[in-house]
Amino acid sequence: MDHETQFLSKFEEDSKSIGFLFMRAYSTWHSQIKNCLKKQSITHPQFIVMATTAYLSQNVDEVT
Structure with missing residues (x-):
């Protein structure tokens, strides 16, 4: 894009x-x-996986 191009x-x-x-x-x-x-020392995707696993672990069903 040159300087004259506008969105x-x-x-x-x-x-x-x-x-x-x-x-x-x-x-x-x-x-x-x-x-x-x-x-x-964790990334956002790692946090999402851990938070999701923790949430699902509250249920009596096994998390795989």
């Missing part, structure tokens, strides 16, 4: 786009999660 959008400002605001909020949340998990 076409119906929004005049980024702050009016719900998609842009969502991505900004998600990016902030994900960065904070990654920083917290880094202190525990």
Whole structure:
């Protein structure tokens, strides 16, 4: 893309786009999660697997 190319959008400002605001909020949340998990020496996918396993282990059925 050259400097003259612009992304076409119906929004005049980024702050009016719900998609842009969502991505900004998600990016902030994900960065904070990654920083917290880094202190525990685990990644976000590892945390998801452990949290899911812990949740499923509360049931009497065996988790495989």
